Amino acid sequence: MADFRELGEVVIVGAGVAGLTAAGALRRRGYVGGLTVVGAERHAPYDRPPLSKQVLAAGWGEDRIRLRVPPELETAGATWALGEVATRLDVERRELCTDRGRTLPWDGLVIATGVRPRTLPGRAYSNVLTLRTVDDAMALRDALPGARSVVVVGAGVLGCEVAASARGLGLPVTLVDGLVTPMLRQLGPALGAHLGARHEAHGVRLRLGVGVEALEGGVRAEAVRLADGSAVEGDLFVVAIGAEPDLGWLEGSGLPLGDGVLCDDRLRVAPGVVAAGDLASWPHPLFGRRMRVEHRFNASEQATAAATNLLGGDVVHDAVPYFWSEQLGVRVQVFGDPSRAERAELVAGDLASDRFAAVLRDADDAVTACVSWNLPKAGPDLRLRVLEACAARGAVAATP
Amino acid sequence: MRLRVDRDRCIGSSNCVVVMPDVFDQDEAEGLVQLLDDSGAGHDEDALHDVAYACPAQAIEVVEGG
Structure with a gap:
C-alpha cells in the first residue's frame, strides 16, 4: 500500500470542484509534499450548477459562484496552473506535459478533467x-x-x-x-x-x-x-x-479508458493514479455495476475518497448518487440511479399540492431511485429507501 | 471553531442531515438546513470539514476560531 510520506509531488489535473476538493482533502489528511493543480480554464475554481440557473436567470456574477478554497490549502499551499491544458501523460516516467511546453513530474496524480459538451x-x-x-x-x-x-x-x-x-x-x-x-x-x-x-x-x-x-x-x-x-x-x-469525458490527453498513456477513466471501487486507476468527478467510471458497490456520474455531489464525494486513497487509504466510493434541478418554480431532487426507471409511485404528498415524493421502479419492479418534488424534507427517507432497495437486490453482498 | 450555514444557498439536499443528524436538521416548512449544534461537538475537525465540502450548494462553512 502506498504511504503518503513517499509522495513528494502530487499533480491534480482539473481545477473544478473535484480537483479543488481533492486538493483540500489531501492537505486535510496530512499530505505536506508539493501540490500543483492544473486547470484548462483561466478562472479560479467555480461551481457549475448555478451557471444554468442563477447566472442565466438571476444575474449572479463570478464572485457568487466561486468555490470556497479550503483553509488548509491556503496555509499549506498549492501551485495553481490555471489556463494551462494537460496535453500528454507518461505513466511510466510519471510526467505530465502541458500546452505551455512544461513537463511536470509527479509521484501521485489525480485525474479530474471532467467532460466537454457534445x-x-x-x-x-x-x-x-x-x-x-x-x-x-x-x-x-x-x-x-x-x-x-x-x-x-x-x-x-x-x-x-x-x-x-x-x-x-x-x-x-x-x-x-x-x-x-x-x-x-x-x-x-x-x-x-x-x-x-x-x-x-x-x-x-x-x-x-x-x-x-x-x-x-x-x-x-x-x-x-x-x-x-x-x-x-x-x-x-x-x-x-450531453457531454463526453475529456480523455484526449490520456490517449497513449496506457491507462484503462472506456466510457471515462476506468477506476476500481476505490477510484484507483494505476499505482499512484486516482480519478474523480464527471470522467471517473467505477464499479458502484450499491448497484453492482460500473457507473459514471456527472453530478456535483458525486464530484466532491469522489474527490475526497480518491484523495484519501491516494494517500494509502482504503475508502470504497459508495455514496448514493444525488442531483437536483431547479426550473419553473420546481426544485426536484433525485437519489439513486433513475436511468432505468419505468414506473413512479407516490410515497408522500400529492401532485395537486405540487409537493411530493416518489419512488421510481425499473422493469423488474425494483426501486432504483427516489424523487422529491418541492419536498426536500423527504431527502433522508428517500436516500434510505434507495439503500434498502440496493441491499434487497443483494448487489452489496455480490460486489467484491 | 464553529459551524455556519447559509439558508439562502441551501437547496435541501439533506446530505448533512444524513451524515450528522445530531448537528444538522431541515425545517418543516421549506426543508432547508438548520443547525442543532453550531459547535459540532462530538465530531472531529476532519469530519466537520468533510461534511462542509460535501454540501453541493456550499451552504456549510467551518469557521476557524469563532
Whole structure:
C-alpha cells in the first residue's frame, strides 16, 4: 500500500470542484509534499450548477459562484496552473506535459478533467451555443436578451434549466429532444411527463419524440432538422445533448479508458493514479455495476475518497448518487440511479399540492431511485429507501 | 471553531442531515438546513470539514476560531 510520506509531488489535473476538493482533502489528511493543480480554464475554481440557473436567470456574477478554497490549502499551499491544458501523460516516467511546453513530474496524480459538451454534426455557427463553462454562461447570458426566439436542443437537466431560464426572460422557447418527455432518463416517464406539462404551462413549446439530425442555415443557423424531415426554426440555438469525458490527453498513456477513466471501487486507476468527478467510471458497490456520474455531489464525494486513497487509504466510493434541478418554480431532487426507471409511485404528498415524493421502479419492479418534488424534507427517507432497495437486490453482498 | 450555514444557498439536499443528524436538521416548512449544534461537538475537525465540502450548494462553512 502506498504511504503518503513517499509522495513528494502530487499533480491534480482539473481545477473544478473535484480537483479543488481533492486538493483540500489531501492537505486535510496530512499530505505536506508539493501540490500543483492544473486547470484548462483561466478562472479560479467555480461551481457549475448555478451557471444554468442563477447566472442565466438571476444575474449572479463570478464572485457568487466561486468555490470556497479550503483553509488548509491556503496555509499549506498549492501551485495553481490555471489556463494551462494537460496535453500528454507518461505513466511510466510519471510526467505530465502541458500546452505551455512544461513537463511536470509527479509521484501521485489525480485525474479530474471532467467532460466537454457534445455538439451536433456539421459546421459551427455563431448563434449556436453550448453551456459548460462560466465563459459559455456569460456568452449565453449576453446573447439571450437580443434573441427573437430560442431553440434548446436536448431536454435533459441542463436543457430544461436553460429553457426555463430563457422563458423566464420572456423569450419564445422551444425545447427539442428525441425522447418523449423532458428529463426522461432522470425522472422516468410519468414524472418526466409531469415536468413537461409544467414547461407547457409556462409557455415552453415542446417538440419531443423525434430525433434531432442537424442544424441548417446559411451564415447563421436557422433551424434544427428532425428525423421526420420537419424543422424547428429559431434565432438562437443552445445545444445541450450531453457531454463526453475529456480523455484526449490520456490517449497513449496506457491507462484503462472506456466510457471515462476506468477506476476500481476505490477510484484507483494505476499505482499512484486516482480519478474523480464527471470522467471517473467505477464499479458502484450499491448497484453492482460500473457507473459514471456527472453530478456535483458525486464530484466532491469522489474527490475526497480518491484523495484519501491516494494517500494509502482504503475508502470504497459508495455514496448514493444525488442531483437536483431547479426550473419553473420546481426544485426536484433525485437519489439513486433513475436511468432505468419505468414506473413512479407516490410515497408522500400529492401532485395537486405540487409537493411530493416518489419512488421510481425499473422493469423488474425494483426501486432504483427516489424523487422529491418541492419536498426536500423527504431527502433522508428517500436516500434510505434507495439503500434498502440496493441491499434487497443483494448487489452489496455480490460486489467484491 | 464553529459551524455556519447559509439558508439562502441551501437547496435541501439533506446530505448533512444524513451524515450528522445530531448537528444538522431541515425545517418543516421549506426543508432547508438548520443547525442543532453550531459547535459540532462530538465530531472531529476532519469530519466537520468533510461534511462542509460535501454540501453541493456550499451552504456549510467551518469557521476557524469563532
